[in-house]
Amino acid sequence: MKKLFVSGMVAFSLIIGAAGVSAAEGQGIKVLVDDKALTFEVQPYLAEGNTLVQFRTAFEALGLKVDWDAGKQEVTGVNDKTNVKLVIGSTTAWVNGKEIQLEVAPVIKDNVTFIPLRFVGEASGREVSWDGLSQTVYIAKTDQQIKHVVQRQVDGSALEDVNAVLATIDPASPVYESTKAILTQTFALYDLAYDLKISDKVEVDKDNASVAFTQTTKKVKGPDFENTQVEAVALLKRINGEWKTSQTVINKIDYLKADQYKEETITLPTDEQSKILAVIERDRQLSEKEDFDSLTALYDSSYPDIAQKMIQGKQLAAVFELTFTNTSVKIIKATTNEAYVRVQSKISKVSGPDFRNFNSDDMTVLKKQTDGTWKISNGIPLSISFIE
Incomplete structure (x- = not known):
């Protein structure tokens, strides 16, 4: 039955896996x-x-040498490419001699020359994204734009800002609405700390x-x-010129508990050890047979939420x-x-809808009964690794 509990947790984790900064009132771009x-x-x-931004600051930040022809009212930015x-x-603008049509023209306002930032950013070989919640324009190469989206998800989670997280997700994603509901509930219940490391590849x-x-x-x-x-992989799509996450594929979940359970010298008599191992095997067999009546008899009444977990096991x-x-x-x-x-152990699907086979590593706690038998009193997950 413990294996069915783990399978249920995995299904829930996959739903969750499918997570900018909120703008302060009056804050500038x-x-x-x-x-x-x-x-x-x-x-x-x-x-x-x-x-629209001051042209000189933008051009120089993008590695372009600036020139201003007051007579022709022309702004030029040049580098070796x-x-x-x-x-x-x-x-009308020109990039390497090719004519380009702009959505908005450069202007002089209060004696300051302003140019459309998106056009210049893209002309420099970068991508441009806009975060309306934080009023931030982000200009970077494609790889960095993609990593930035993943970082914004976690930043939004750290701030418990559901809208900031959702702004990074494709609205057409099948997990969009469920993610909204899960985050709303999670943020109401918990204060969580996050640490994120994104691959360079x-x-x-x-x-x-x-x-x-x-x-x-x-x-x-x-x-x-x-x-x-x-450990996971974020899948993203470019939608209307900007990257959004469409799915998160979880490869491994480590519950950060393995170090708490160090192996010790076992002095328990071998016949008692055999009884314990027999319960573990019986649990495996009955879980596979889906024999819940017999499974219930293997579990001590102190097992946390045993009745609810039996119901969940039957549903699975x-x-x-x-x-x-x-x-x-x-x-x-x-x-x-x-x-x-x-x-x-290894859990594999024989039949049913989509299911990712996985390896589980967990700690099973057993308590000796007054009649000399052993029953399972707790199950502690250590890690889950999905099989490709």
Whole structure:
């Protein structure tokens, strides 16, 4: 039955896996180029949905040498690969001699020359994204844009800002609505701390991309919560020119508990050890047979939420037929009345809807009964690794 509990937790984790900064009232537009914040003497502003900025600061940040021809009212930015020319009041611009139409023309406002930032950023070979919640323009190469989206998800979670997280997710994703509901509930119950490490390797294929990351989540305050370190891959799509996550594929969940259970010398008589191991095997067999009446008899009444977990196990069994293979079973510490058994196993689907086979590593705690038998009193997950 313990295996069915783990399978149920995995299903829930996959739902969750499918997570900017909120704008302060009155805060101005921020511009970041390659993760460096730009400082403007005059604040950028929005016009017809476009961000306009002082031309010199923007050009220099993008590695372009600046030239201003007052007579022709022309702004030019040049480096060894790019030649950009704009004319004040004109929606026609030139990139390496090729004519380009702008959505909004450069202007002179209060004796300051402003240019459309998105056009210049893209002309420099970078991508431009806009975070409306934090009023931030982010200009960077494609790989960095993709990593930035994943970082924004975790930043939004750290701030408990549901809208900030959702702003990074494709609204057409099947997990969009469920993610909204889960985050709303989670943020109401917990204060959590996050640590994120994103791989430097980003895979891009036209408008689809993927990047691996490792996220550690720990409880700061709230009811019972499983701290985790998750290894996953974020799948992204480019939608209307900007990257959004469409799915998160979890590869491993580490519950950060393995170090708490060190192997000790076992002095328990061999016949008692055999009884314990027999219960572990019986649990595996009955879980596979979906014999819940017999399974219930293996569990001590002190097992946390045993009645609810039996119901969950039955619900899972109604959908899937699974096989459970124990690859390693070892008693790591024991007294005359309690034993800890580390069980490593493989859970595979025989029939049912989509299900990712996985390896589980967990600690099964058994308590000796007054009649001399052993029953399972707790199950402690250590890690789950999905099988490709």
